[in-house]
Amino acid sequence: MKLLIDCDPGNGVPAADVDDGLALALAWASPGVTVVAITVVDGNVSQNQGAGIAAGLVALAGTGTPVYSSSAIPAVEDRAAWRAALTSRRDDALARELWASEPALPTGVPTPGDAPDEIVRLAIEHPDSALLALGPLTNLAAAERLSPGTLARYASVVVLGGAFTGPTGVRELNFALDPEAAQVVLASGAALTLLPLDVTRSTWLRLSDLDEISSASPVPVVDYLVATARPWVTWISRSRGWPGANAHDVLAAAITLEPDIADYAVASVAVDLGRGEARSRPYYLPADSGAARIRVVTGFDDDRFMALVRSRLGDQTTSPTRGDNNG
Numbered sequence: 001m002k003l004l005i006d007c008d009p010g011n012g013v014p015a016a017d018v019d020d021g022l023a024l025a026l027a028w029a030s031p032g033v034t035v036v037a038i039t040v041v042d043g044n045v046s047q048n049q050g051a052g053i054a055a056g057l058v059a060l061a062g063t064g065t066p067v068y069s070s071s072a073i074p075a076v077e078d079r080a081a082w083r084a085a086l087t088s089r090r091d092d093a094l095a096r097e098l099w100a101s102e103p104a105l106p107t108g109v110p111t112p113g114d115a116p117d118e119i120v121r122l123a124i125e126h127p128d129s130a131l132l133a134l135g136p137l138t139n140l141a142a143a144e145r146l147s148p149g150t151l152a153r154y155a156s157v158v159v160l161g162g163a164f165t166g167p168t169g170v171r172e173l174n175f176a177l178d179p180e181a182a183q184v185v186l187a188s189g190a191a192l193t194l195l196p197l198d199v200t201r202s203t204w205l206r207l208s209d210l211d212e213i214s215s216a217s218p219v220p221v222v223d224y225l226v227a228t229a230r231p232w233v234t235w236i237s238r239s240r241g242w243p244g245a246n247a248h249d250v251l252a253a254a255i256t257l258e259p260d261i262a263d264y265a266v267a268s269v270a271v272d273l274g275r276g277e278a279r280s281r282p283y284y285l286p287a288d289s290g291a292a293r294i295r296v297v298t299g300f301d302d303d304r305f306m307a308l309v310r311s312r313l314g315d316q317t318t319s320p321t322r323g324d325n326n327g
Helices: 019-028 047-061 079-091 093-098 115-125 138-146 179-186 207-216 220-240 248-257 302-314
Strands: 002-007 034-040 130-133 156-160 192-195 262-267 269-271 282-284 294-300
Touching: 002 019, 002 115, 002 248, 019 034, 019 047, 019 220, 019 248, 019 302, 034 047, 034 115, 047 220, 079 093, 093 220, 115 138, 130 138, 130 248, 138 179, 156 179, 156 248, 179 192, 179 269, 192 248, 207 220, 207 302, 220 302, 248 294, 248 302, 294 302
Parallel strands: 002 034, 002 130, 130 156, 156 192, 192 294
Antiparallel strands: 262 294, 269 282
16 A cells, blocks of 8 residues: 655644554554555644654655645635644643653654645655545645645545534534535545544553553554553543543544454545634535545444554564555
8 A cells, every 4th residue: 555644743843643653654664565655744742843853754764755735725714823733732731741751753844845745745655555534634625726626536535533522612623623625625526534523532552552562563653643542541531530541533544454353334425614613513414415436434343453553563573564665
């Protein structure tokens, strides 16, 4: 499988989500998978900060995977307001305590180029490849607007985002940061699988899982990812009273790599683009709406999922697959 990953990694950044990095490592560690490129979107962290982190992970893993930042921004949402809200979490006293000492990440240099252009190019050069979107859909929508039909050229597109259920006004971040982009992607006609928050809420990455992975893996990039995941899991557990942290991005990667670990429904889905409390929430359209049909993940086998994560991240005797720099 050839795989393009669009993401917003925050490894090493206080109170920023780190599961993008674990998802990257899972893909690198999977037999027969070549990560042709990583594109970075403004989301969990800014696109330039995220691109630097992704490039550092590539340097640590030694894969040579090209990393592209992005000039794309949301069409409607106030990017500055979202960035201020996300950055404010870093002022939390518990976050400052837990992230007081972080391992250094090697300096990596992103590849020249703009993420939407690269998504278009790679769809043409690698039409048999899969596309995994772990962050807001700004880059994917920009590519589709730039060259209509781009997303449909990919053999498969897996999107992490949206929440069909939950308290009104609580907005899932990937769709909330750019609802208009999410609508463009869902309506693109791509061979699309949507993994919503309704399902990923039941994933739990615990400190004991990190201990098991760390004790079994001699790979430097996995050691770094485990070290930066510990404060994240601890912070979420202690601040929310949860048994661990939801491994949203890791589950999305696992479903991309092993689709049969999940259950699906086929439906037409749209995104609420109004200005009310339901803004950015996905909803089902009538079967006869004529809108594009997609697969929606409705459940997954947690035992198989965690076994996959532990085996591929923990039972490595060599570094991640080399030769990923053919994007």
